[in-house]
Amino acid sequence: MSQISGVMNADYPGRVILAVDTSLGTAVALIDADGRSRADAATVDPLGHAEVIGDLLQRVLDGAGAGEISHVVAGMGPGPFTGLRIGIAAARAFALGRAIPVVPVPSHFAAALTAIETDAVTGAFAIVTDARRREVAITVFDGVDGDGIPSIVADTFLVPRVDADTHLDGIRRIDVDSLSAVDLARVGARANAAGRTLAGAEPLYLRAPDVSLPGAPKRVGS
Amino acid sequence: MSAPLVLGIETSCDETGIGIVRGRTLLSNTIASSMDEHARYGGVVPEVAARAHLEALQPSIEKALSEAGVGLEDLDAVAVTSGPGLAGALMVGVGAAKGLAVSLGKPLYAVNHLVGHIAADILTADSEPLEYPTIALLVSGGHTSLLHVRDLTSDVELLGETMDDAAGEAFDKVARLLSLPYPGGPEIDRAALDGDPAAIRFPRGLSRASDMAKHRYDFSFSGLKTAVARWVERCEADGVEVPVADVAASFREAVVDVLVTKALAACADLGVPRLLLGGGVIANRRLREVAVERAEAAGVTVRIPPLSLCTDNGAMIAALAAELISSGRRPSTLAFGADSTLPVTEIQVAESAVPEDGDPA
Numbered sequence: 223m224s225q226i227s228g229v230m231n232a233d234y235p236g237r238v239i240l241a242v243d244t245s246l247g248t249a250v251a252l253i254d255a256d257g258r259s260r261a262d263a264a265t266v267d268p269l270g271h272a273e274v275i276g277d278l279l280q281r282v283l284d285g286a287g288a289g290e291i292s293h294v295v296a297g298m299g300p301g302p303f304t305g306l307r308i309g310i311a312a313a314r315a316f317a318l319g320r321a322i323p324v325v326p327v328p329s330h331f332a333a334a335l336t337a338i339e340t341d342a343v344t345g346a347f348a349i350v351t352d353a354r355r356r357e358v359a360i361t362v363f364d365g366v367d368g369d370g371i372p373s374i375v376a377d378t379f380l381v382p383r384v385d386a387d388t389h390l391d392g393i394r395r396i397d398v399d400s401l402s403a404v405d406l407a408r409v410g411a412r413a414n415a416a417g418r419t420l421a422g423a424e425p426l427y428l429r430a431p432d433v434s435l436p437g438a439p440k441r442v443g444s
Numbered sequence: 445m446s447a448p449l450v451l452g453i454e455t456s457c458d459e460t461g462i463g464i465v466r467g468r469t470l471l472s473n474t475i476a477s478s479m480d481e482h483a484r485y486g487g488v489v490p491e492v493a494a495r496a497h498l499e500a501l502q503p504s505i506e507k508a509l510s511e512a513g514v515g516l517e518d519l520d521a522v523a524v525t526s527g528p529g530l531a532g533a534l535m536v537g538v539g540a541a542k543g544l545a546v547s548l549g550k551p552l553y554a555v556n557h558l559v560g561h562i563a564a565d566i567l568t569a570d571s572e573p574l575e576y577p578t579i580a581l582l583v584s585g586g587h588t589s590l591l592h593v594r595d596l597t598s599d600v601e602l603l604g605e606t607m608d609d610a611a612g613e614a615f616d617k618v619a620r621l622l623s624l625p626y627p628g629g630p631e632i633d634r635a636a637l638d639g640d641p642a643a644i645r646f647p648r649g650l651s652r653a654s655d656m657a658k659h660r661y662d663f664s665f666s667g668l669k670t671a672v673a674r675w676v677e678r679c680e681a682d683g684v685e686v687p688v689a690d691v692a693a694s695f696r697e698a699v700v701d702v703l704v705t706k707a708l709a710a711c712a713d714l715g716v717p718r719l720l721l722g723g724g725v726i727a728n729r730r731l732r733e734v735a736v737e738r739a740e741a742a743g744v745t746v747r748i749p750p751l752s753l754c755t756d757n758g759a760m761i762a763a764l765a766a767e768l769i770s771s772g773r774r775p776s777t778l779a780f781g782a783d784s785t786l787p788v789t790e791i792q793v794a795e796s797a798v799p800e801d802g803d804p805a
């Protein structure tokens with residue numbers, strides 16, 4: 223691990239892309255610039271992201287062979303906030319360590335690409351993930367666009383789990399509890415190649431912090 | 445090995461602290477605080493703090509590096525707070541520290557926040573080195589702990605801690621009772637300026653003879669807070685204006701009295717003539733005054749690091765790791781997590797085993 227470089231060379235033959243996602247389990251992968259998987263490591267545990275993230279990163283680096291990492295793709299959620307932030311923090315710090323850019327990608331894009339390219343799902347479909355508090359996060363996609371990126375039909379929204387179907391109106395529902403960092407990396411690579419930005423710097427929280435403004439102090443009586 | 449160059453990451457509460465030290469020399473102490481965002485809620489909101497850490501980390505690391513005039517490739521190690529603290533906030537720092545350490549291929553040291561507060565002392569320029577053993581009193585919005593420090597890197601014992609609110613929390617809550625803004629510490633200090641500290645005799649928590657048997661070095665501030673609330677309510681019921689200055693001064697006196705009394709009792713009981721103060725509440729002028737005055741009378745030497753090193757910061761985390769490295773400790777494995785209740789005896793978390801070939805890393 224000595225190739226720490228701030229120099230970006232688009233023609234570097236061994237360029238690889240790292241992806242990190244902790245929106246569900248913890249998933250880390252390295253792919254070649256052409257999208258081939260180099261190394262992939264994941265746990266499906268919806269907790270424990272902080273414990274495993276370092277070892278998973280180390281494992282994909284060790285397993286990937288030679289290659290200079292050109293980008294770090296960060297899965298931006300939606301997902302339970304506490305876990306989600308760990309992957310984003312790790313992705314950003316990793317990128318900082320190598321002086322390379324972070325490519326933020328909404329995590330549902332990875333699940334959508336898996337559905338389309340691995341599971342051959344056609345037509346409109348909804349990626350549904352747990353959002354805690356008896357809610358689910360839903361994004362509706364339909365195929366891929368000209369850049370090979372899943373096309374969003376309806377932006378991500380939160381609904382009570384029991385109401386999910388009424389919001390889907392017959393659209394095929396795909397419930398997901400883990401996702402492929404390889405596919406996340408692929409979406410990031412395609413977005414980057416097309417010069418597109420799929421997410422902002424802020425995670426997809428979809429919910430304000432759970433706080434209440436203090437009222438008058440409670441009476442304690444005498 | 446020459447003095448190790450270490451970058452420390454601290455995110456246990458509402459300060460995103462990045463510090464860079466070379467051994468015992470402070471190169472940068474960068475702090476981004478989300479305190480303003482918590483002000484409207486009257487206290488630290490964990491989710492708000494965690495969101496702020498994620499935003500602040502990268503710019504803070506960059507700022508610290510440029511301030512220190514070093515590059516990431518120059519570092520000998522990365523250090524991070526593993527606990528104690530707010531779990532969700534700690535995890536942001538742990539994730540970042542692991543990402544950075546793996547990216548750079550540098551060793552990572554996961555350390556204890558409370559012991560970090562003690563380590564802050566060794567960064568104090570031009571002072572005599574810390575002598576052992578010493579009693580340490582750490583007081584902040586998150587903790588109130590009394591420690592017996594026999595060695596910074598290997599032997600720290602918890603003598604006592606708060607059973608309910610931290611002292612800083614008590615200041616915040618009483619400030620609210622007096623309709624003063626957050627954070628309460630400086631506000632109470634200001635309000636107390638013209639007050640009479642002897643005007644009202646508020647209770648000293650866990651100080652009765654019966655309590656002292658079991659909780660000699662422990663603290664409790666919730667009874668004090670309730671006593672203040674009752675007092676204020678009684679004023680209102682009687683239709684008299686609350687004498688804010690006197691209440692503030694008398695409340696502060698009760699907090700300071702119990703903190704200093706218990707700390708000096710520990711010094712006397714254990715025959716340790718040294719007291720180290722740390723934590724954000726040390727900013728309270730009256731606490732410093734009383735501690736210095738009464739310690740002197742008791743023949744105890746008081747050490748107070750500069751305020752910028754007393755509040756939560758990354759430099760103290762880096763300093764502790766640098767001491768661990770210098771004392772031959774191996775890095776932590778990558779498998780540790782955030783431990784919101786990490787005991788003070790765990791100075792370093794998840795130290796890696798001696799490699800099979802016996803060659804220390």
Ligand SMILES: [Zn+2]
Binds near residue numbers: 584723755
């Ligand atoms: Zn602290």
